Each structure stands twice: as structure tokens, then as C-alpha cells.
Amino acid sequence: MAKLVSKVYGDALFSLALEENQVDELWKEAAMMQEALDSNPEFMAILCHPEMTMEKKLALLQDVFQKELSQNMMGLLNVLVKKGRIGEILSVLDYFIEKVMAYKKIGQVKVRTPMPLSDEQREKIENKLLEVSEYETLSVDYQVDESLLGGIVIRIGNRVLDNSIRSKLDAMTRDLSKVKLSS
Numbered sequence: 001m002a003k004l005v006s007k008v009y010g011d012a013l014f015s016l017a018l019e020e021n022q023v024d025e026l027w028k029e030a031a032m033m034q035e036a037l038d039s040n041p042e043f044m045a046i047l048c049h050p051e052m053t054m055e056k057k058l059a060l061l062q063d064v065f066q067k068e069l070s071q072n073m074m075g076l077l078n079v080l081v082k083k084g085r086i087g088e089i090l091s092v093l094d095y096f097i098e099k100v101m102a103y104k105k106i107g108q109v110k111v112r113t114p115m116p117l118s119d120e121q122r123e124k125i126e127n128k129l130l131e132v133s134e135y136e137t138l139s140v141d142y143q144v145d146e147s148l149l150g151g152i153v154i155r156i157g158n159r160v161l162d163n164s165i166r167s168k169l170d171a172m173t174r175d176l177s178k179v180k181l182s183s
Helices: 002-019 023-038 041-048 054-065 071-082 086-103 119-132 165-178
Strands: 106-113 137-144 151-156 159-164
Touching: 002 023, 002 071, 002 086, 023 041, 023 071, 023 086, 041 054, 041 086, 054 071, 071 086, 086 106, 106 119, 119 137, 119 151, 151 165, 159 165
Parallel strands: 106 137
Antiparallel strands: 106 151, 151 159
């Protein structure tokens, strides 16, 4: 159900952004709001508390976000409160941001390596990913994961390229466990 809610409201916000030529503005607002809500889980707990009336929720959102957000984004918050869906705001924002990034052909990539990469290595990886994907630009999150032992794991969208020594060792272990020695 949460996916359906995020899709319905995220698509509506995206359509509005396109219609009013506000894709960049609403994208920035969504990212800012997402960061603010992620870093303040207490605020979300207050918004979702069963004793908070609709009027109190609307007033609280007005006080906190009125000066920071456009009328369109405030309208989304108001609709979510009135429909009893304010608890889904983070998933709606996630969906909207993903939709905008797809529209702008920006790929979200996570790269895990056992040690930090040099700028030259990062540039090579990014150039190769741009060559083999439909994306025009990339948003890359580099992470050091010492458990990999060596190699690299790249996640781009819903695809994973796992060329790590750890995954190769795991595959060898699985293959060896299938071997039966006859006496």
C-alpha cells in the first residue's frame, strides 16, 4: 500500500512540476525536506501521533516549512495531512526524487571498494558507467567496505555488478560444497 501511495502522490507532484516548469525547484525542495525529516525523526513522530489533530498538524507544518517551501510543496503536505497520509511523506519524496532523476537522466550509483579510490580511478569508473548506461550524469556514492578483501561492487539502479574477491570466494565455496568425492 505504501508503494501505491508514494506513486500516486509522487506522480501527481511530478506532473505538477512539469506542467508549471518547476522541476528543479521542487526537486531541491523535496531533497531539503527529505534531509530535514530524516535528521529529525522526533518531528515525524509528532506529526504521526494519533492525538495530533489535523488542524494541529497543518499548523505545525505551516510554522516549520512555510518560509522554506513553495506553495505547490505546501499543497502536497496539506493534501497528505487531510488524506491521513502524512506518515508516507518520506516515501513520496523518495519516489518523486527518483522520478526527477530518471527524467533528467541522472544515475544513482553506489560503489563499494575495500580501500579508498584515487580521483583518477573514480573518473575512470564514472566514464565507463556513462559509456555503458543511458545516463547523462551520475550521482555516485563511494563507500569503503573492508570485508570485500579486493575488487569492486557497483550498484546502478536495480543492477549490481559484483566483481569482489569475497563474492568469488563465496561462489567457489558453493561450487566446492557440491563436489562429492567417491571412494
